[in-house]
Amino acid sequence: MAVNFKLIGTTLVLAVGAFIGRGWRKEKVSAMGLSAKDIVIDKDTYSGVIIGGGPAGLTSAIYLAQAQYKPLLVEGKTPGGALTQSHAVHNWPGEKNISGAKLMEQIRDHALHTGAKIESEEVVSVDFSAWPYKLTVKSILSGKERGIKALACIVATGSIPNFLGVPGERGDDGYFGRGVSTCAVCDGIFYRGKIVAIVGGGDSAIVEAGYLSSLAKEVHILVRKEAFRAANGVKDRVLTLPNVKVHFNTEVQEIVGDGKKVTHAKIVNNKTNEESDLPIDGLFLAIGSHPNTAFFAGQIECDQNGYIILKKDQQTSKDGVFAAGDVADPIYKQAITSAGDGCRAALQAMEFLQKVGFVQEKGNLVPEDEKTIKAEDKTETVIVNPPVAEKKIPQEEPEQKLVMAKDTDGTVITISSSDQLEKALKESGRPAVVDFYATWCMPCKMMHPIYEALAKTFS
Numbered sequence: 001m002a003v004n005f006k007l008i009g010t011t012l013v014l015a016v017g018a019f020i021g022r023g024w025r026k027e028k029v030s031a032m033g034l035s036a037k038d039i040v041i042d043k044d045t046y047s048g049v050i051i052g053g054g055p056a057g058l059t060s061a062i063y064l065a066q067a068q069y070k071p072l073l074v075e076g077k078t079p080g081g082a083l084t085q086s087h088a089v090h091n092w093p094g095e096k097n098i099s100g101a102k103l104m105e106q107i108r109d110h111a112l113h114t115g116a117k118i119e120s121e122e123v124v125s126v127d128f129s130a131w132p133y134k135l136t137v138k139s140i141l142s143g144k145e146r147g148i149k150a151l152a153c154i155v156a157t158g159s160i161p162n163f164l165g166v167p168g169e170r171g172d173d174g175y176f177g178r179g180v181s182t183c184a185v186c187d188g189i190f191y192r193g194k195i196v197a198i199v200g201g202g203d204s205a206i207v208e209a210g211y212l213s214s215l216a217k218e219v220h221i222l223v224r225k226e227a228f229r230a231a232n233g234v235k236d237r238v239l240t241l242p243n244v245k246v247h248f249n250t251e252v253q254e255i256v257g258d259g260k261k262v263t264h265a266k267i268v269n270n271k272t273n274e275e276s277d278l279p280i281d282g283l284f285l286a287i288g289s290h291p292n293t294a295f296f297a298g299q300i301e302c303d304q305n306g307y308i309i310l311k312k313d314q315q316t317s318k319d320g321v322f323a324a325g326d327v328a329d330p331i332y333k334q335a336i337t338s339a340g341d342g343c344r345a346a347l348q349a350m351e352f353l354q355k356v357g358f359v360q361e362k363g364n365l366v367p368e369d370e371k372t373i374k375a376e377d378k379t380e381t382v383i384v385n386p387p388v389a390e391k392k393i394p395q396e397e398p399e400q401k402l403v404m405a406k407d408t409d410g411t412v413i414t415i416s417s418s419d420q421l422e423k424a425l426k427e428s429g430r431p432a433v434v435d436f437y438a439t440w441c442m443p444c445k446m447m448h449p450i451y452e453a454l455a456k457t458f459s
């Protein structure tokens with residue numbers, strides 16, 4: 001009897017234990033053990049922080065902002081992302097032919113219009129070990145770091161261009177930035193009338209060859225296989241251009257120069273093993289990219305190639321952390337699929353925020369008016385648009401915006417005609433920093449705050 005009682009007792013204890021265990025776990029799963037009620041939501045806490053300003057991140061921002069979540073998008077060093085480097089995009093629905101920079105500018109404007117806050121900052125570290133998640137972000141302009149917190153986080157950091165890893169490419173003796181480039185749209189203009197080579201057989205190589213053919217005297221496409229991987233519709237047209245020449249089964253062994261600039265590439269035919277020198281002025285790399293996930297190391301699960309592993313739709317291994325675009329997509333890597341991911345990630349983030357009991361009105365004590373923040377921070381430049389009245393320079397082209405940035409040292413002015421430039425220089429009476437950029441060139445626009453900072457530093 002005694003034994004029986006003991007057995008019954010043990011069974012009861014186990015059964016109750018199992019019930020409690022299941023009940024506790026169920027609670028954890030349904031609400032993830034996280035509650036917005038338990039945390040302090042201050043001005044540095046955002047309901048949703050999106051890392052990355054490409055098609056994925058911006059689409060997430062549009063969806064979250066439209067649903068009144070007031071997300072913060074940290075756009076990093078390349079506003080608009082890698083697509084801004086694409087000269088021509090032919091497969092964005094509704095746009096037959098649009099430059100990547102223009103497309104991304106439109107999407108970015110759309111995100112701003114919906115109320116998303118976009119900061120010219122980059123994320124330097126994340127801590128997903130405790131919730132709300134902690135991120136350290138650094139201002140691209142001033143280099144100043146600050147800490148922010150996120151209830152939900154969308155990682156849309158895209159990918160980083162691949163390099164060949166051959167001598168003469170990078171490093172102290174390499175020619176990166178002096179003839180070797182990963183961006184035809186950014187650097188192509190330096191090769192007007194010159195000879196260039198593009199390495200790669202994908203869509204990027206084709207699109208870049210098309211762009212460079214209108215500038216360079218000769219464009220050599222070096223493809224390591226005997227066929228293109230590119231599926232782009234413009235391939236046939238590009239390959240019939242008189243100044244475009246394709247070298248199949250060809251690999252670059254070394255990039256050689258005179259110490260200042262590239263003079264030729266040592267190439268080899270991998271079928272015949274025949275080696276030769278190809279005289280060139282510039283070499284463009286279009287050999288794909290790898291996911292930009294290094295700074296998440298150990299925090300969310302990634303595969304052996306660094307791509308974020310998705311559990312369900314855009315959900316990562318961490319509750320409330322979602323990934324969208326190239327960073328979690330080793331296969332499709334299209335702007336439109338990235339945007340689709342961004343949409344899904346935002347919808348999942350909203351679901352997560354509802355589950356943890358986040359109420360929109362409670363979050364983001366971030367002033368609506370960006371000027372309020374800037375004015376508080378005396379060291380930052382205040383961007384005023386339309387221009388400050390007393391410094392106004394008449395605009396000759398009414399469609400161009402004149403942006404003036406005023407700080408305590410003086411005024412930095414965007415000039416849109418040579419007359420304005422001459423007048424401003426004559427009147428300034430001191431050294432001037434002049435930043436030239438084309439409205440379609442996103443990388444050039446990125447330089448604007450850097451020039452502002454330089455002008456300010458050197459008065």
Ligand code: NDP
Pocket residue numbers: 086088089090091162163164199200201202203204205207223224225228229232286287288289331332333334
């Ligand atoms: P891809 O990965 O599609 O192509 C990379 C190319 O570089 C391949 O031909 C590959 O060769 C070659 N390559 C890789 N490593 C080396 C190496 N070490 N040496 C020599 N060659 C190498 O990259 P893309 O940047 O072209 O395209 C990325 C994605 O973006 C794709 O999905 C593409 O469709 C899309 N895209 C779309 C555009 C559009 O307008 N629709 C424009 C640009 C990109 P191999 O084939 O032998 O592996």
